[in-house]
Amino acid sequence: MEWLRSQVVVMEEVGVVTYLVITALLALTLAAFFRRQYEVWIINRIPGPISLPLVGNALSVTTDSEVLFKLGVWLVREYGQMVRVWIGMSPPVIISGARQAEVVLNNTKHLDKSHQYDFFHPWLGTTGLFISKTSDWHTRKKLLTPAFHLKVLEQFVDVFNIQSNKLVSKLKKEADGCVFDIFPYITNCTLDIICETAMGCSVNAQDNPESDYIMAIHRIQHLIQQRMIVLWMQPDFIFRLLGYAREQEELLKTLHSFTRNIVKARRKLYEQQKQQGGAGSDDEQHLGKKQRLAFLDLLLEYSEGGTVLTDEDIREEVDLFVFAGHDTTTVAINWCLYILGRHPEIQARVHEELDSIFEGTDRPATMDDIRQMKYTENCIKEALRLFPSVPYVGRQLSGDINIGKYRIPAGASVMVFTYALHRDPEQFPDPEVFDPDRFLPENASKRHPFAYNAFSAGPRNCIGQKFGMIEEKVMVSSVLRKFRIESITPMKKLKLLSEIVLRPKDGNHVRLFPRTAESPTSARGSNSVQDNNTRCQGEGS
Ligand code: HEM
Numbered sequence: 337m338e339w340l341r342s343q344v345v346v347m348e349e350v351g352v353v354t355y356l357v358i359t360a361l362l363a364l365t366l367a368a369f370f371r372r373q374y375e376v377w378i379i380n381r382i383p384g385p386i387s388l389p390l391v392g393n394a395l396s397v398t399t400d401s402e403v404l405f406k407l408g409v410w411l412v413r414e415y416g417q418m419v420r421v422w423i424g425m426s427p428p429v430i431i432s433g434a435r436q437a438e439v440v441l442n443n444t445k446h447l448d449k450s451h452q453y454d455f456f457h458p459w460l461g462t463t464g465l466f467i468s469k470t471s472d473w474h475t476r477k478k479l480l481t482p483a484f485h486l487k488v489l490e491q492f493v494d495v496f497n498i499q500s501n502k503l504v505s506k507l508k509k510e511a512d513g514c515v516f517d518i519f520p521y522i523t524n525c526t527l528d529i530i531c532e533t534a535m536g537c538s539v540n541a542q543d544n545p546e547s548d549y550i551m552a553i554h555r556i557q558h559l560i561q562q563r564m565i566v567l568w569m570q571p572d573f574i575f576r577l578l579g580y581a582r583e584q585e586e587l588l589k590t591l592h593s594f595t596r597n598i599v600k601a602r603r604k605l606y607e608q609q610k611q612q613g614g615a616g617s618d619d620e621q622h623l624g625k626k627q628r629l630a631f632l633d634l635l636l637e638y639s640e641g642g643t644v645l646t647d648e649d650i651r652e653e654v655d656l657f658v659f660a661g662h663d664t665t666t667v668a669i670n671w672c673l674y675i676l677g678r679h680p681e682i683q684a685r686v687h688e689e690l691d692s693i694f695e696g697t698d699r700p701a702t703m704d705d706i707r708q709m710k711y712t713e714n715c716i717k718e719a720l721r722l723f724p725s726v727p728y729v730g731r732q733l734s735g736d737i738n739i740g741k742y743r744i745p746a747g748a749s750v751m752v753f754t755y756a757l758h759r760d761p762e763q764f765p766d767p768e769v770f771d772p773d774r775f776l777p778e779n780a781s782k783r784h785p786f787a788y789n790a791f792s793a794g795p796r797n798c799i800g801q802k803f804g805m806i807e808e809k810v811m812v813s814s815v816l817r818k819f820r821i822e823s824i825t826p827m828k829k830l831k832l833l834s835e836i837v838l839r840p841k842d843g844n845h846v847r848l849f850p851r852t853a854e855s856p857t858s859a860r861g862s863n864s865v866q867d868n869n870t871r872c873q874g875e876g877s
Pocket residue numbers: 449465466467477656657660661662664665668724725726728729730789790791792795796797798799800801803804805
């Protein structure tokens with residue numbers, strides 16, 4: 337009897353505990369549910385398309401990056417400078433106003449990149465500057481910033497000139513007024529430039545564009561790009577199942593072993609020269625007076641024998657410079673030549689400026705010449721406004737932010753849509769018009785500081801901005817010192833791809849004419865397409 341009574345007490349106690357556990361679980365679930373509902377309600381206050389339960393707007397998200405780009409433009413036109421969409425359960429918010437962009441980009445708390453950038457990890461690691469999380473990023477940015485000092489960049493002007501000259505000599509063969517795609521020429525030239533400046537070695541892409549290393553760079557970028565936008569390619573097991581993971585591993589072997597070997601060789605050279613030259617910290621002592629220092633050499637110097645940066649860290653950063661520094665400049669130079677090719681009168685002003693600087697000589701551009709290219713620089717900036725190399729900049733919020741009357745909760749992704757931001761008529765009247773004078777100091781000073789974001793803004797802006805600008809000036813001026821360019825595709829007919837960089841879907845078809853003494857700048861000189869040889873016959877324009 338006593339035993340029975342004790343059992344009843346135990347059961348009562350267990351019942352109470354179970355009851356308490358279930359109640360607590362229920363309360364937590366309800367709290368999570370209501371919190372989530374509240375967050376959904378908060379986000380749904382931001383304008384955006386109607387969404388379905390669970391999938392949200394995911395069904396409208398296409399894998400075609402041309403359609404995806406148009407979708408972004410349409411969303412902004414339809415819903416304004418702050419738009420929310422639902423991709424399954426996550427609500428990326430698209431921002432395209434200067435004031436809103438400032439709140440996101442100028443906030444030192446929200447420096448993490450959005451989760452799509454994680455697909456770069458296998459190639460570029462997790463601690464490299466471009467993709468690192470806030471904790472690693474601070475240290476890396478501080479460490480790497482001196483490598484982009486103007487004094488360091490000045491020594492790269494040689495490389496820019498040599499490779500641009502090679503580009504010009506390749507283009508001479510096309511300069512007969514026939515239509516051709518200039519995009520691959522620019523791509524190979526910028527690849528040669530970035531590899532030589534980042535690693536101190538030539539990959540010779542202009543002469544050999546199909547080497548294993550070059551092909552691997554193109555292919556891996558394509559794979560990562562696809563994975564960033566194609567939702568079903570994102571889970572690892574599907575990526576593996578479809579055979580992409582194995583292909584990616586093969587590509588990584590090619591890419592990583594190439595860079596690792598170079599890091600190893602330069603480390604050996606660095607140590608040898610350090611021993612010969614004594615323990616001084618002077619760059620010239622380390623690598624010989626006449627030797628140009630690549631970014632890699634500077635990283636070896638900053639690495640303090642592997643204690644601050646290991647060789648693998650250096651490999652990551654070098655791969656990153658190659659990635660971040662070639663596609664961005666390729667499309668920037670491409671769009672600048674494209675838009676000048678649509679505006680003969682503006683191109684003629686660039687020709688005039690270059691003629692007054694170089695006086696018809698063939699000498700390479702100096703830093704002084706580069707500083708004098710004011711009008712050319714404004715054309716480059718205006719081309720970057722209309723066609724920003726990086727159309728979207730993504731951030732993952734680590735805390736709630738308030739923008740105007742709206743709140744975006746922690747964990748959400750915010751995409752600053754630079755392409756649309758640069759077309760805000762309040763900041764850029766007649767936004768579709770190409771007008772380099774928008775960048776005259778008196779005009780630029782009237783705009784909101786975050787209205788122009790070609791190199792992003794705030795603490796996580798582009799570290800390679802000066803490098804990119806100098807490279808662009810040397811390449812664009814080298815081409816235009818020798819040629820007049822006509823672009824075939826009207827702006828309204830351009831097909832743009834929403835990728836990591838803003839790429840033309842069909843390349844950039846142009847006609848090139850040598851600039852002659854008689855008609856150096858005319859829009860239709862004696863060597864125009866009408867008088868052209870038979871190679872062009874039958875071409876549409
Ligand atoms: C016209 C040329 C270029 C343009 C338009 C450009 C644009 C940008 C933009 C918009 C960002 C911000 C991306 C984001 O936050 O998601 C960025 C970041 C970055 N860029 Fe560039 N870039 C150019 C050239 C270069 C070059 C030549 C290099 C290196 C040699 C470079 C290295 C980087 C790095 C390392 C970052 C990450 C910075 C950080 O997270 O703190 N860029 N760039």
